Amino acid sequence: MRAEEARGLAGLVFDLDDTLLDHGELTEVAYASLFRLREAGLRLVACTGRPAGWAEVLVRQWPLDAAIAENGAVAFVKERRPFGAPRLRLVFPSDLAAAGARRAELRALAEELRVRFPIVALADDNSARFTDVTLDIGEHCRAPAEDVAAMRAEASRRGVHTLASSVHLHLSFDPADKATGTLRLLEAAFGEDPTRARLTYAFVGDSGNDAAAFAAFTTTIGVANVRAYLPSLPVPPKFVTQAAMGRGFAELATTLVDLRVHPG
Numbered sequence: 190m191r192a193e194e195a196r197g198l199a200g201l202v203f204d205l206d207d208t209l210l211d212h213g214e215l216t217e218v219a220y221a222s223l224f225r226l227r228e229a230g231l232r233l234v235a236c237t238g239r240p241a242g243w244a245e246v247l248v249r250q251w252p253l254d255a256a257i258a259e260n261g262a263v264a265f266v267k268e269r270r271p272f273g274a275p276r277l278r279l280v281f282p283s284d285l286a287a288a289g290a291r292r293a294e295l296r297a298l299a300e301e302l303r304v305r306f307p308i309v310a311l312a313d314d315n316s317a318r319f320t321d322v323t324l325d326i327g328e329h330c331r332a333p334a335e336d337v338a339a340m341r342a343e344a345s346r347r348g349v350h351t352l353a354s355s356v357h358l359h360l361s362f363d364p365a366d367k368a369t370g371t372l373r374l375l376e377a378a379f380g381e382d383p384t385r386a387r388l389t390y391a392f393v394g395d396s397g398n399d400a401a402a403f404a405a406f407t408t409t410i411g412v413a414n415v416r417a418y419l420p421s422l423p424v425p426p427k428f429v430t431q432a433a434m435g436r437g438f439a440e441l442a443t444t445l446v447d448l449r450v451h452p453g
């Protein structure tokens with residue numbers, strides 16, 4: 190990456206599972222790199238398929254400006270105040286009750302798929318979700334790719350959108366993805382022009398549910414484990430780190446901070 194590209198960035202949008210996290214766990218080096226990125230003047234936005242309830246905790250406690258959950262359907266922003274704790278604001282969805290009501294239909298479909306494909310299970314984080322219902326395909330089990338494809342085809346026949354990460358298959362009526370969700374948040378919470386934000390925000394991820402963001406943003410980075418998904422990504426990330434998962438994220442952070450702080 191050229192120094193000019195790194196210095197032109199206003200923020201970094203990052204995936205969690207197998208990008209910042211190593212098999213679900215946060216390492217010291219990955220967490221520390223968030224503080225270095227913030228010190229280098231970057232707005233930090235987590236962007237995950239994980240539940241709204243998780244994103245709410247992350248924004249409250251971590252050095253983040255905002256978090257997008259459920260693959261772009263939910264967003265929280267941290268609003269700093271002159272005194273006291275920062276305030277958390279749900280940016281979208283606007284109608285939580287409507288989104289919640291439709292989850293019953295999604296749960297029925299998930300149950301059907303679980304019976305037909307006994308290798309999969311309901312993900313263990315569904316209780317914290319606002320909009321989608323999620324099946325575990327790779328977190329505590331290993332669902333074959335053809336089973337995942339068959340489940341996605343069946344969901345699609347029912348008018349249900351699907352996204353798959355390295356760990357989960359998400360079922361949703363919300364057509365949002367990580368690109369539309371991120372651009373919507375950046376405009377609503379920070380007044381960013383969506384066309385310009387594609388140039389001034391970098392995105393880092395690792396797998397299939399990051400595909401829309403890899404295609405939408407100009408500066409995109411995959412951690413090394415993204416290589417397993419390159420054949421299925423319509424647009425590959427522009428850069429790939431040498432290290433995988435959290436160490437790859439830290440490698441990216443070091444590179445970005447060096448280029449911004451020590452222009453060469």
Ligand SMILES: [Mg+2]
Pocket residue numbers: 204205206207208354355394395396
């Ligand atoms: Mg991931």
